[in-house]
Amino acid sequence: MEIFAPDALEREKHRKIEGLKELPGDTDSVVLRFAPNPNGPLTLGHSRGVVINSEYAKMHGGKVVLRFDDTDTKVKPPLPEAYQWIEDEYEWLAGRPADVIVRASDRMPVYLEFARKLLSEGHCYVCKCSAEEFRKYRESKVECPCRSKSVSENLSDWNSMNNGEFGEGDAVVRVRTDMTLPNPALRDWPALRIQHSPHPMVGGRYRVWPLLDFQSAIEDHEQGVTHIVRGKDLMDSTRKQTLLYEHLGWNYPETLYWGRVKVHEFGGFSTSSMRSSIETGEREGWGDLRLPTIQSLRRRGFDARALREFWIELGVTQKDISVPMQTIESMNSSVLDAKTERRSFVASPILLEIKGINGTVVESPRHPDGEIEGFRTWTLSNSIYIQQTDCGNVSLRLKEFADISISGSIGKIESIERSDDRPIVQWLPKEESCEANLYVPEGDKVNVIDGLLEDCDLVVGNVYQLERVGFAVLEEISDTGVAKLVWLHS
């Protein structure tokens, strides 16, 4: 029977399947969500959430809710501009906009109403213990005195919380679970607290704001979320929220977890610490070349497809990992190489006089493998530039042109055809070049390399591959004709 390729059957288990593993549970109409705090723009870390959720939605024909978790007015307050940034960055990363967009701060009436309902049903209570006092109760598995208050007393305290009678820290709403639960994190966890500082988007309208576990749990249900993919640091959140869902008679969504990711070059991705580095002036802004923000990566010329491939390749595993930027760069190179025109960039240029080449026309391909058709055409005078670092050689091959010998600042043509295996270097005729500064982020610094860029059909915003140097974005050309290049990678 098995005459044909039994080997192929045997190898089945060996083959690595492409893409993400299927989502568990019922996948008939999948609703996922991506829920960032808009206290800054998206980082490389957030891009995992965008990519994984949007890919799963694509895979199962589902939807993604982009939800702004902006219910903290104090510790990590929202940045008003960030809402739009994040919507745009989401679309760039996912390749399409989010299906639904909600702001937690717009949904406050819903959360407050659920809190009141839970209070009146006895599933929550207003706790007036201080954080330190409650910690002792939690650690010793003892119920706090507030737990035994009547419903009417709780509702009256709830009113005091909302009407400003209670100050910040005076009271908190807790979900009644069980103080003897083995996991201390789950014991009567806090659901809402008082914050009097105004919210940047909705002002001073509310005095009581929900905490993540409460807001997220309610909103996931309201939006019909079927699958949650989150960091495994939120495993206890799932457990807390499941206890709340039990009070409400709801079923908790399927939940997947991923581990912590660090990129060698950046470490973790803390929005708050980036924000402070900008405020102190250590960084120029969210698009600073040294920052792991999506703004910065976009600016440097990373392609969203490379980021997508990267996160899909890592998949959703619970391992804590640390990856080198090189992995992303290598994926970016394979996306970009075929569609990037070549240009000559000569760093620290040295002038060379060559007699008898005036008027000669040199043609170089826009892409060496013909992926992009056409040529860059130069008309020479007798002056050309080569890179200082190439001057140590007496014999050079000027790429696509001629073999030369150098003596001092004079070059002499030895052969138009390639005659030996002397080094091939990129070069530029004086008339075909413009001044250029290449900005290269390196650790805490941004190095600026002065040089000349080939001035041929330059389009601001394009990524070019600078021959023998690497990929860079032409960010702008000044009024005086100086090109600003931003380094991508080699």
Place this chain on the structure above:
RNA sequence: GCUCGUGUAGUGUAGUUCGGUCCAUCAUGACGGACUCUCGAUCCGUCGACCCGGGUUCAAAUCCCGGCACGAGCACCA
């Protein structure tokens, strides 16, 4: 301290549910070579791993027991 999670080549990842088809997949990397008028691309080859110790079994990366290591939560942050 309590609770939870994770350990496969340098870095990631497949395989672990239902033990054999796994002398363990793929990518990236390193090294060597071919090709090329870029130090790019392409092609070929090589290197390199099941955390440790027991047990069950004809057979263990996979099951059981015991260690060890690393990470996270126990915030009136998300």
